[in-house]
Amino acid sequence: MDEQRTHGRGGPGRWWRNGPPSWPRRRELREGGSGPQARDARLPWPSTLVVTAFVLAGSNFAAHVQEGERVRLDVLARVLLVVASGLLLWRQRHPVAVVFGTASAAALYLGAGYPYGPVFLTVAVACFTAVVAGYRRAAWTALGLLWAVHLLVAHWLYRWLPPTGDEPASYAQEIVVAGWAAAIVAAAELARVRREQWARERAERAQVARRRADEERLRIARELHDVLAHSLSVINVQSGVGLALLDSDPEQARTALTTIKSASKEALGEVRQVLESLRTPGDAPRTPAPGLDRLPELVEQAARAGLTVEVTGRTPRLSPHTDLAAFRIVQEALTNVVRHSGSRHARVRLDQGGGTLRLRIDDDGPATGADAGGSGNGLAGMRERAAALGGTIEAGPRPDGGFRVLAVLPARAGEDR
Known part of the structure; x- marks a missing residue:
C-alpha cells in the first residue's frame, strides 16, 4: 500500500508523463533534492497560485453579491482563504494533512459567517488529490466532516453564530451541497481507477517484454547448444581418429582433418547466423534458417x-x-x-x-x-x-x-x- 500511495502522490502531471521515476529519484524529490530548483520542482506552484487568485477574486465577488446577507470579508477571512489555498502546495506530498487542513479552514470560514464562495474549491482539489493518491478514507472523512459542520451551522448553530438574524438554510440547498460532494468523489474515484488501469497496463506490457526477452534468450541458447554440440562432437571424434592414424595412415588422418575444417566452418557460419538475431529487433535474418x-x-x-x-x-x-x-x-x-x-x-x-x-x-x-x-x-x-x-x-x-x-x-x- 505504501508503494501504491507513493506512486500516486506526484499526480499525473509529474509522476507519469514519461513513466514513473526510479526510487532514488523519488527519494530525492521527497527529501529536498539539491537546492531551490529541486524544491520548486516538487511543489505545484503554478496551479496553486492560479487557485489562490481565483479563490480570492471569487470570494470578493461573492461578498459583493451577498452584501448585507453575510459577514463582510475582513483580515481573518482573507487569512483563511490564503491558508486554504496555500495548503494545496503540499497536496502531492502530504495529501491527508492537506485534505483535513483545507476542510478545517473551510469549516472555520463557514462558521464565521463569511460569504459563500470558491473557498470550497480548495477542498475539492485536496479531496481529488487524496483519492487519486489512494487515501480514499481520509478524503471521504474530511468531506463528510465538512458537510456535517455545514449541517450544524445551517440548521442549529446559526442562532449563535454570525451574521445576526440569519435563518436556517433550505433543504434544497443541502441537496445541492450533497450533489457537489458526490460529484467530487465520483470524479476522483474515476481518476483513481483510470490511473490504476494505466499502471496495470504498463506492468503488463513490461511483463510481456520480459517474457519475450526470456523466450528469445532461451531460443538463442538452444540454437547455440544444438550448433556447437553437434559440430564439436564431430570435431572431437575426427580429431581422435586423426591422432590415432597420424603415423600409420596419413591419408586417413588428412581426411579427418578435412572433416574437422568443414565442421568448424559450418559451425562458425551457423553461430554467426544465430548472433545476427541479436541485431536491431525486426530485422530479417540475412541467411535462411x-x-x-x-x-x-x-x-x-x-x-x-x-x-x-x-x-x-x-x-x-x-x-x-x-x-x-x-x-x-x-x-x-x-x-x-x-x-x-x-x-x-x-x-x-x-x-x-x-x-x-x-x-x-x-x-x-x-x-x-x-x-x-x-x-x-x-x-x-x-x-x-x-x-x-x-x-x-x-x-x-x-x-x-x-x-x-x-x-x-x-x-x-x-x-x-
Whole structure:
C-alpha cells in the first residue's frame, strides 16, 4: 500500500508523463533534492497560485453579491482563504494533512459567517488529490466532516453564530451541497481507477517484454547448444581418429582433418547466423534458417564421424518454425548417437499426415556412458522446441536395446498459427 500511495502522490502531471521515476529519484524529490530548483520542482506552484487568485477574486465577488446577507470579508477571512489555498502546495506530498487542513479552514470560514464562495474549491482539489493518491478514507472523512459542520451551522448553530438574524438554510440547498460532494468523489474515484488501469497496463506490457526477452534468450541458447554440440562432437571424434592414424595412415588422418575444417566452418557460419538475431529487433535474418532440406548434410557429417544414417520418408513441406525445429531435433539426436551410443548405425524416419510431422530417430546401442539416456541440455532443448510449437517429444531406451527419439510436431506452426 505504501508503494501504491507513493506512486500516486506526484499526480499525473509529474509522476507519469514519461513513466514513473526510479526510487532514488523519488527519494530525492521527497527529501529536498539539491537546492531551490529541486524544491520548486516538487511543489505545484503554478496551479496553486492560479487557485489562490481565483479563490480570492471569487470570494470578493461573492461578498459583493451577498452584501448585507453575510459577514463582510475582513483580515481573518482573507487569512483563511490564503491558508486554504496555500495548503494545496503540499497536496502531492502530504495529501491527508492537506485534505483535513483545507476542510478545517473551510469549516472555520463557514462558521464565521463569511460569504459563500470558491473557498470550497480548495477542498475539492485536496479531496481529488487524496483519492487519486489512494487515501480514499481520509478524503471521504474530511468531506463528510465538512458537510456535517455545514449541517450544524445551517440548521442549529446559526442562532449563535454570525451574521445576526440569519435563518436556517433550505433543504434544497443541502441537496445541492450533497450533489457537489458526490460529484467530487465520483470524479476522483474515476481518476483513481483510470490511473490504476494505466499502471496495470504498463506492468503488463513490461511483463510481456520480459517474457519475450526470456523466450528469445532461451531460443538463442538452444540454437547455440544444438550448433556447437553437434559440430564439436564431430570435431572431437575426427580429431581422435586423426591422432590415432597420424603415423600409420596419413591419408586417413588428412581426411579427418578435412572433416574437422568443414565442421568448424559450418559451425562458425551457423553461430554467426544465430548472433545476427541479436541485431536491431525486426530485422530479417540475412541467411535462411536451416531446415530438413539440409538433412543430406547431416547424413554426410555423421558419415564422416563414422555413423551410417538411413533416412526413410519424403522431406515434407513445413512452416519455417517447424522446419527449423525438426532439423535441430534430428541434429541433436544424431549428435547423441555419436557421443553416447556404441552403435555405428542410426535410422531417421519421416512421416507426415493429419497435419502433423512424426520424426523417429533410432539407434541399436549399447550406451557408452552413464548419461546415454539423454538427461542433459540436449533433450531438454528438444522438448522446449517441440512444446513451443504445440508438439511432443518422447525419448528413452527401446525394449530391444538402443535408444529412440520420437517427435510429433504440427506441420504448420509458428507464425502460421
